[in-house]
Amino acid sequence: MNKETKRVLIAETTFSWKKFFLKWEWFLVLIFIGINIMNSFISPYYLSVSGLLSATSSFLEKAFIVLPMVFILIMGDIDISVGSVVALSAVIMGESYNRLGLPMGLAIIICLLVGALCGFINGFILIKFKELAPMIVTLGTQILYRGIATMILKDQASTGLTSITWFSNLYWGSIFGIPYMLIVFIVFAVIFGYILHKTNFGRYLYAIGSNETAAHFSGVEVDKVRLITFTLTGLFSAVTAVFLASRMGSVRPNIAVGYELEAISMVVLGGISSAGGKGNFIGAIISIFIIGLLRYGLGLINIPSQVMLVVIGSLLILAVLIPQLNLGKYFRRKQGVVKEA
Amino acid sequence: MKKRIFAILLSITVISALLVGCGKDNNKAPASGDQTNNEDNKGNEGSDNELKGKKLAVIVKSAGNPYNARQSSGFKEVVEAVGAEVIVKEPESATAEDQIVMINELVAQKVDAIAIAGNDTDALQPALQEAMNKGIKVLSFDSAVNAQSRAVHVNQAGTELIGQSLMEAILDISGGEGQFAILSATSQATNQNAWIEAMQKVMESDDKYSKLELVDIVYGDDEYQKSVDQTQALLSNYPDLKVICAPTTVGIMAAAKVLEDQGVTASVKLTGLGLPSEMGDYIGDGDDKSTPYMYLWNPIDIGRLTGYTAIALVKGEITGAEGETFVAGDLGDYTIVKAEDGGTEIILGPPFQFNPENIDEWKEVY
Numbered sequence: 230m231n232k233e234t235k236r237v238l239i240a241e242t243t244f245s246w247k248k249f250f251l252k253w254e255w256f257l258v259l260i261f262i263g264i265n266i267m268n269s270f271i272s273p274y275y276l277s278v279s280g281l282l283s284a285t286s287s288f289l290e291k292a293f294i295v296l297p298m299v300f301i302l303i304m305g306d307i308d309i310s311v312g313s314v315v316a317l318s319a320v321i322m323g324e325s326y327n328r329l330g331l332p333m334g335l336a337i338i339i340c341l342l343v344g345a346l347c348g349f350i351n352g353f354i355l356i357k358f359k360e361l362a363p364m365i366v367t368l369g370t371q372i373l374y375r376g377i378a379t380m381i382l383k384d385q386a387s388t389g390l391t392s393i394t395w396f397s398n399l400y401w402g403s404i405f406g407i408p409y410m411l412i413v414f415i416v417f418a419v420i421f422g423y424i425l426h427k428t429n430f431g432r433y434l435y436a437i438g439s440n441e442t443a444a445h446f447s448g449v450e451v452d453k454v455r456l457i458t459f460t461l462t463g464l465f466s467a468v469t470a471v472f473l474a475s476r477m478g479s480v481r482p483n484i485a486v487g488y489e490l491e492a493i494s495m496v497v498l499g500g501i502s503s504a505g506g507k508g509n510f511i512g513a514i515i516s517i518f519i520i521g522l523l524r525y526g527l528g529l530i531n532i533p534s535q536v537m538l539v540v541i542g543s544l545l546i547l548a549v550l551i552p553q554l555n556l557g558k559y560f561r562r563k564q565g566v567v568k569e570a
Numbered sequence: 571m572k573k574r575i576f577a578i579l580l581s582i583t584v585i586s587a588l589l590v591g592c593g594k595d596n597n598k599a600p601a602s603g604d605q606t607n608n609e610d611n612k613g614n615e616g617s618d619n620e621l622k623g624k625k626l627a628v629i630v631k632s633a634g635n636p637y638n639a640r641q642s643s644g645f646k647e648v649v650e651a652v653g654a655e656v657i658v659k660e661p662e663s664a665t666a667e668d669q670i671v672m673i674n675e676l677v678a679q680k681v682d683a684i685a686i687a688g689n690d691t692d693a694l695q696p697a698l699q700e701a702m703n704k705g706i707k708v709l710s711f712d713s714a715v716n717a718q719s720r721a722v723h724v725n726q727a728g729t730e731l732i733g734q735s736l737m738e739a740i741l742d743i744s745g746g747e748g749q750f751a752i753l754s755a756t757s758q759a760t761n762q763n764a765w766i767e768a769m770q771k772v773m774e775s776d777d778k779y780s781k782l783e784l785v786d787i788v789y790g791d792d793e794y795q796k797s798v799d800q801t802q803a804l805l806s807n808y809p810d811l812k813v814i815c816a817p818t819t820v821g822i823m824a825a826a827k828v829l830e831d832q833g834v835t836a837s838v839k840l841t842g843l844g845l846p847s848e849m850g851d852y853i854g855d856g857d858d859k860s861t862p863y864m865y866l867w868n869p870i871d872i873g874r875l876t877g878y879t880a881i882a883l884v885k886g887e888i889t890g891a892e893g894e895t896f897v898a899g900d901l902g903d904y905t906i907v908k909a910e911d912g913g914t915e916i917i918l919g920p921p922f923q924f925n926p927e928n929i930d931e932w933k934e935v936y
Binding site: 272274277279280283284287386388389391397400401473476477478479481483484485486487524525528529531533534535537538 | 633634657658662666667670672675677678679680690691692693695696
């Protein structure tokens with residue numbers, strides 16, 4: 230009897246190819262392939278290894294913010310201060326090197342600490358004042374952090390970072406033609422994906438995103454998880470700052486404007502619901518490449534940047550609309566009808 | 571159900587918008603190519619075909635700025651006339667990050683030259699150097715990139731020429747004699763100080779200025795209110811003052827407002843360097859207007875000279891070294907000179923005069 234019940238259960242949850250292929254991630258893979266085909270048709274220069282690698286580098290630095298941003302959205306939160314955190318930590322790094330005369334290695338550590346501190350402050354405010362919406366709190370710190378960066382540098386730039394060869398190489402260097410940054414990114418992406426899908430911490434994130442109160446009563450230390458996640462976001466904004474500074478060799482307070490929106494749109498396109506609790510890490514990673522390569526392809530045929538915004542905006546709207554169509558439910562219902570007959 | 575139908579309809583609309591958007595731009599590229607061909611056939615001036623099949627790109631500071639649009643239209647006009655393809659890149663916002671991405675895209679497209687108005691002096695260096703390593707000619711215009719990142723810079727106006735033009739204006743407006751004063755930005759401002767010094771040199775160099783008297787140089791620190799205060803102080807301290815010269819866009823606007831508010835425009839006149847859009851209402855010949863004419867640069871000519879320079883670089887007529895000369899079409903002959911930052915530059919010429927005849931057209935532009 231017992232055995233029989235078990236078998237029925239298994240039968241009900243058998244692996245269904247239909248269900249498997251109806252996953253959002255497959256749709257993203259299709260878009261990804263589609264964009265690559267489109268790009269190679271519209272520009273003869275698209276399929277060039279060196280071009281593709283340099284294009285990848287130019288959007289990968291932002292992608293470091295996407296990693297922890299996935300966690301934030303899965304928790305049902307949002308952080309729109311990341312662009313300002315990039316600016317502030319980069320400015321402090323530049324000035325530590327230029328004005329305080331610290332060695333670059335130390336300046337990088339300071340930069341990472343500043344980023345982590347900024348993220349910690351975001352998280353701390355949120356767990357101490359639970360009635361405040363993350364959107365509003367990080368809007369405030371967004372203005373605050375950039376304000377501090379502007380106060381430090383005014384309208385000046387902190388320059389001369391190109392003279393440090395190893396620092397420039399962080400962005401520009403490569404091994405066997407593969408940029409260092411790409412390797413670093415892959416390593417971190419694997420770690421973040423592992424944490425999200427294979428550890429308790431990841432399960433806590435989903436639990437908080439699905440139902441915070443339930444998570445709390447199930448013994449999840451909600452505040453601690455949230456504080457860690459926001460600090461991590463700050464830290465990785467600072468990682469972006471390091472690569473950005475390495476790319477440009479100079480920093481100014483107005484860098485990285487709008488990075489928060491790009492990072493959030495990559496996450497949302499990846500099928501991670503901003504309401505929390507839903508989504509797959511791999512989706513966000515594919516989306517980084519979708520948006521990045523789409524921009525590159527359109528850039529190669531010299532589409533005006535305004536038109537590019539329209540295309541990417543439309544893609545995003547599509548991304549949030551299609552799950553609303555609930556195709557999966559439609560197919561399943563049909564299947565049910567067949568079974569009954 | 572209704573909701574789903576709505577969602578499907580919306581998706582279809584968006585997809586078609588996407589397709590139309592891409593489709594249009596697909597067509598655009600060959601279309602502009604055709605245009606070039608036509609123009610080329612019309613022009614058919616032998617040596618001009620030399621640049622057929624070459625691609626010259628221009629990156630402006632940002633999209634949606636009419637001043638930048640005029641620069642790129644000047645560039646386009648000149649370069650298309652010799653049969654080369656023009657690529658105009660306009661970043662969404664005036665940041666170096668966006669410009670670096672565009673430089674990478676242009677390198678991938680194997681363009682022959684990149685002309686850029688830099689959003690940052692140093693931040694573009696790694697990207698531009700990489701472009702130069704690949705054999706692409708790089709030049710800056712309007713806003714220079716550092717000397718290591720370019721072959722040559724196209725400067726809108728040289729210091730001496732500005733000094734000369736401003737002194738001519740003062741001489742003309744004052745009627746050849748009388749007191750004048752200068753309302754500058756800050757006392758440390760590099761540009762303004764250089765221009766004022768140039769004005770003083772011009773004054774000493776020629777006898778025709780001997781009846782002019784420079785009574786004071788005041789500093790409004792490029793703050794509107796402070797410039798207003800300083801102008802009022804000038805008016806009360808020097809009742810015989812005939813002309814105020816403000817070689818700064820903030821100063822000239824503040825001074826114009828003061829002169830017209832106090833109703834002294836019949837006896838005290840104003841000139842200097844100002845933005846047409848801000849000064850449009852103050853420029854006029856009548857006694858009720860403060861400013862008979864003023865100066866600034868002409869963005870179209872900056873673009874055209876940049877175009878001619880890029881062509882000369884691609885043809886190999888110049889390399890960007892000091893002392894080289896070339897002919898920039900109807901703009902005339904130009905010589906490459908040493909720039910203050912250690913690199914080389916080409917100076918467009920005297921600043922452009924904005925007067926009652928042309929101000930209505932230009933105040934819409936920038």
